[in-house]
Amino acid sequence: MHAEIVSIGEELLSSDSDTLDTNSVYITKQLGAIGVRVLYKTTVGDDEKRIIEVLKLALSRTQIVVTTGGLGPTVDDMTRQGVAETTGRPLQFHQELLDDIAAKFARFGARMSDNNRIQAMLPEGAITINNPTGTAPGFIVEHQKRIILSLPGVPREMKAMMEQTVIPYLRQKVGTPAVIKTRVIRLAGIGESLIDEQIGHLEKLTNPTVGLNAHTGQVDVRITARTATEEEAAALIQEVEEEVRAKLGAYIYGVDREPLEAAFNRALKDAGMRIALIEIGTQGMLSRRLESQPEALAQIDVLDEALVAQFRLEIDPQADSRATAERLVSLALSHTRHVAAVVLIAGENSMAVCVSVNGETRSRGYGYGTSTTAPDIIAGWGLSILWWMLTHKGMGKL
Structure with a gap:
């Protein structure tokens, strides 16, 4: 299955901000480990209309949409409203969620404001994602054979929710290939554009997938196969690796983690x-x-x-x-x-x-x-x- 990650927050787009979108990198790796390939990453500010536009586009081109950010209690946290409007599911108040949020504030020794009530409102029929390290619950909406998973933007909270709830949930939904095998061929002395001229056609493959990752003075060719057995994965990778070596062998200095x-x-x-x-x-x-x-x-x-x-x-x-x-x-x-x-x-x-x-x-x-x-x-x-x-x-x- 394919996914899109939607990162929400004005701080990710502002020229005055130093905030980097590290969440999408982490989510991509976690999804890849269970065989879900991320095809798109989109960043959008705190504007409900634009969030809805982005979500509709994401649902039109992938089966899984993961949002991060915009689940706080302030007026500019618009993810809940955006998902509700996109899926046609009105927001519903959940007293048990508000009680849980209040209990967390009490444990933190902090005062809960009236604004936090919005965090207890989820799109109709949504599945709650417990937040073990923060106050904002996430949620899952299953909509027309598509899935939206909404997580907080705080990295610590997002990671805990991915590991404890999201990944186990997705494993049940999408299944996982028995084997996901990767081979990294490492090159030096040649630029990315020249490599692309030689093996660009391989980058259009779907299994195994082939991607380039350029470093300073070096380029990695990453080959990833998803199959039922180790032997099948190795065979798919070997076929592509042989072609890479035939085209670019003089520039290959190592494989996998060799520096x-x-x-x-x-x-x-x-x-x-x-x-x-x-x-x-x-x-x-x-x-x-x-x-x-x-x-x-x-x-x-x-x-x-x-x-x-x-x-x-x-x-x-x-x-x-x-x-x-x-x-x-x-x-x-x-x-x-x-x-x-x-x-x-x-x-x-x-x-x-x-x-x-x-x-x-x-x-x-x-x-x-x-x-x-x-x-x-x-x-x-x-x-x-x-x-x-x-x-x-x-x-x-x-």
């Missing part, structure tokens, strides 16, 4: 060389990423700051980050005995990486970056390019 750092460690060990490293403005991010791979770290020589300062005197101060990185690599190779060098530069408004291995050089420059994000971004790209050049030198451009 790029481990693949780089193997490549550097096989190459048997030492690498000169210069990091400017990165707080040593690349070195820190390799701390889990002491063998690789032992083959990297971080050049002395005094020597780097001397190199920079020979570079045009007006040069951009990429030109500076390229010149520093050239100087590092000419003033040391290394045959490989990498330079990472992270500035306030630009960043660059340059890698040279046995006379072949690759570089990238970026006209963006901040002091907080640039180090991680440029270290990721640096590691990706290093791995590629150590394993596939001369096989093509990045």
Whole structure:
């Protein structure tokens, strides 16, 4: 079965808010674990008319709709009214729910206001979802072979209700494949758009499903099969994996949870060389990423700051980050005995990486970056390019 998640709340849309929609990410994972695939995610503000429009659209294209947010006691909490209007089920007052809410306030040592009465009103025929950690009950409405499940927006409350009520309920309704198996093929040295050109047709499959997840300098190809047996799932995945490897094998560094750092460690060990490293403005991010791979770290020589300062005197101060990185690599190779060098530069408004291995050089420059994000971004790209050049030198451009 397919689902849509509707996140409700003005704070999710306001340019003045720092609130992130982490609820939909959690719900997606929980639904996926029982074989329910999320096809759509929609965010809507606290407006009853727009909530109704979104819910009607969601019901027209999926069998399950999960809402999060808008179940509080204030006038801008419009989810109950929106679901009631969408399904043609008037709100009904439940004294037992109000008593439960009052008891919770008493346990919390807080005063319940008259506004909380609205939280005891649910669409006619709705199934109550108990809230073990808060006051706002959720509810389930079964409507014309569709299901709406409404949960609070507070993450702690939503998660408890998903685990204790929603998932067990949905398991009974939709059933669960005996096996849900996933294979992650990990690539580096190639961009997401180029991968899509090669295997874009696979992303249209329904079982197994194929999706791309891009990181800095890396892309994951995720293959997920839902079947009755382990053997059937493995066969479906193997067929797709073989095609991915046939198209993109040169860029695959590992599978499942294998990190790029481990693949780089193997490549550097096989190459048997030492690498000169210069990091400017990165707080040593690349070195820190390799701390889990002491063998690789032992083959990297971080050049002395005094020597780097001397190199920079020979570079045009007006040069951009990429030109500076390229010149520093050239100087590092000419003033040391290394045959490989990498330079990472992270500035306030630009960043660059340059890698040279046995006379072949690759570089990238970026006209963006901040002091907080640039180090991680440029270290990721640096590691990706290093791995590629150590394993596939001369096989093509990045």
